[in-house]
Amino acid sequence: MKQKTSGMNNRSSNEKFDVVVIGGGPAGMMAAGRAAELGAKVLLIEKNEEFGKKLLLTGKGRCNLTQAEFSAEGGSAFGGEKKFIEALGKNGKFLFPGLLNFGVEETMDFFEKRGLKLKIERGGRVFPTSDKAQDVLRVLLNYLKENKVAVSPSTEVFELKAEDARIKEVVCSKGKISTDNYIVCTGGKSYAWTGSNGAGYRWMEKLGHHIVEPRPALAPIRIKEKWVKDLQGLSLKNVKITIFSAKGGSASGGQNNKKQDERFGEMLFTHFGLSGPIILDVSKKVGELLSLGEVIISLDLKPALEFAKLDERLQRDFKKYQNKAFKNALNDLLPKRLIEIIVKFSGISQDKPVNQINKNERSKLVNLLKNFKMTAIDLMDFDQAIITTGGVDLKEIDPRAMKSKLIDNLFLAGEIINLDGPTGGYNLQICWSTGCLAGEKAAELSRLNKA
Ligand SMILES: Cc1cc2nc3c(=O)[nH]c(=O)nc-3n(C[C@H](O)[C@H](O)[C@H](O)COP(=O)(O)OP(=O)(O)OC[C@H]3O[C@@H](n4cnc5c(N)ncnc54)[C@H](O)[C@@H]3O)c2cc1C
Numbered sequence: 001m002k003q004k005t006s007g008m009n010n011r012s013s014n015e016k017f018d019v020v021v022i023g024g025g026p027a028g029m030m031a032a033g034r035a036a037e038l039g040a041k042v043l044l045i046e047k048n049e050e051f052g053k054k055l056l057l058t059g060k061g062r063c064n065l066t067q068a069e070f071s072a073e074g075g076s077a078f079g080g081e082k083k084f085i086e087a088l089g090k091n092g093k094f095l096f097p098g099l100l101n102f103g104v105e106e107t108m109d110f111f112e113k114r115g116l117k118l119k120i121e122r123g124g125r126v127f128p129t130s131d132k133a134q135d136v137l138r139v140l141l142n143y144l145k146e147n148k149v150a151v152s153p154s155t156e157v158f159e160l161k162a163e164d165a166r167i168k169e170v171v172c173s174k175g176k177i178s179t180d181n182y183i184v185c186t187g188g189k190s191y192a193w194t195g196s197n198g199a200g201y202r203w204m205e206k207l208g209h210h211i212v213e214p215r216p217a218l219a220p221i222r223i224k225e226k227w228v229k230d231l232q233g234l235s236l237k238n239v240k241i242t243i244f245s246a247k248g249g250s251a252s253g254g255q256n257n258k259k260q261d262e263r264f265g266e267m268l269f270t271h272f273g274l275s276g277p278i279i280l281d282v283s284k285k286v287g288e289l290l291s292l293g294e295v296i297i298s299l300d301l302k303p304a305l306e307f308a309k310l311d312e313r314l315q316r317d318f319k320k321y322q323n324k325a326f327k328n329a330l331n332d333l334l335p336k337r338l339i340e341i342i343v344k345f346s347g348i349s350q351d352k353p354v355n356q357i358n359k360n361e362r363s364k365l366v367n368l369l370k371n372f373k374m375t376a377i378d379l380m381d382f383d384q385a386i387i388t389t390g391g392v393d394l395k396e397i398d399p400r401a402m403k404s405k406l407i408d409n410l411f412l413a414g415e416i417i418n419l420d421g422p423t424g425g426y427n428l429q430i431c432w433s434t435g436c437l438a439g440e441k442a443a444e445l446s447r448l449n450k451a
Contacts, residue, residue, distance in 0.1 A: 019042045019180065019183060020042075020179045023187060026435065028413070029435070030435030032183075038440060045155045061131075065429075067429060070083035091418060094399045111128075115139070154173075160203045160207065167182050183402075183442050190387055201392070212390040217385060218281070219280065221379055227344075228272075235266065236301070240262060242262040245292070261282050274374070299372040327351065346364065
């Protein structure tokens, strides 16, 4: 999409702003627009020629912009927010003030009031009805324009210079800029070609912040067994995966085969291993466990059927196909491409007539269908990870203002901070909530400084 930023380029570095926002992704655009809406004079700096390069990739180009499953949760006060926060794991409560200030409903209102029709799909995933991430970006660019945010694309920031716990100036490819307050929204390290290459972490470290080691998350998983390659492209719906730490005593807390996590839904075989929503969602946990020992992924191909029910189902199928060879008797139960593999690992001869398969063999087959084991060896790297887990330590940020506790005039928002969620629109909601709060508080502080 050609973005209209004309007339705002090459601005003079002597021009005075109240707030400078670095990084024109979802968090930066929200922060800049909100600060300007509240009256601050704002400059948004982005190193790419265009804004929101990663945003355009989200939801496979459809942009799953938030997560509405819990937004209408009644009963207790803040029930929806609590559930949202629980889904983010142990760091989730950091988002509570941000989510109360600008949560899922406010996000949906924000886009709908600006003409973007939204729809809620399975699992509470919210998309534009147009299925176009460009339309989400268009709303944000209009928001910047409406509020007269000055934008400086194709401008790379190299350094933030600080003195006496305050940022004094930003050194960038177009010179130096000095202002009251700064909001840093440079993202994480994943999909670096979109612009987020981890530069923000280095600046933050230099300013004295602790960076929790950035690691790939929501990433496909590499599998040891070579046969997975034969299933490349096969997508399975309504399956369950369970994660076990197998060897490595510390990973399992001293217990081998300890269940660590499980997910139900859709997954995909790739040439190197596994991907798809449920795999991405367990990948963070798998990554943590892999650093401690071996990890087993057990696939239940028929989670809706208990062992006995699945056995009954097999008996019915075997009766129906009683004169067929084993390899030709599983068509009603499994996708074609999976049959060859299951037959191979069942230990039953592929040509054995099904009416000769005994109870013991059937029982082993049921076990295989419900516990199809694979060994995780690695997560795919940042170039294939949807997000980065890790980042600026939350202990050093005030969650009610998104303000650094170490640097007086520094605010942070989006993926640069040590907060992330599963797939389903959680990560963009983190950007909207933290971006909006940082923008509001930076504008407020600038106003107070002037008064
Ligand atoms: C393939 C893919 C699909 C995804 N799908 C979804 C989804 O459907 N739903 C969801 O919730 N999340 C999704 N995500 C995650 C989501 O896109 C990110 O969490 C989000 O973009 C983070 O926003 P951000 O503004 O913090 O950082 P970014 O979007 O990474 O933006 C940071 C910006 O800062 C700029 N920048 C960096 N360094 C400098 C510098 N030195 N000088 C100037 N500018 C700089 C970058 O160029 C970039 O434009 C997806 C991610 C990927 C990769």
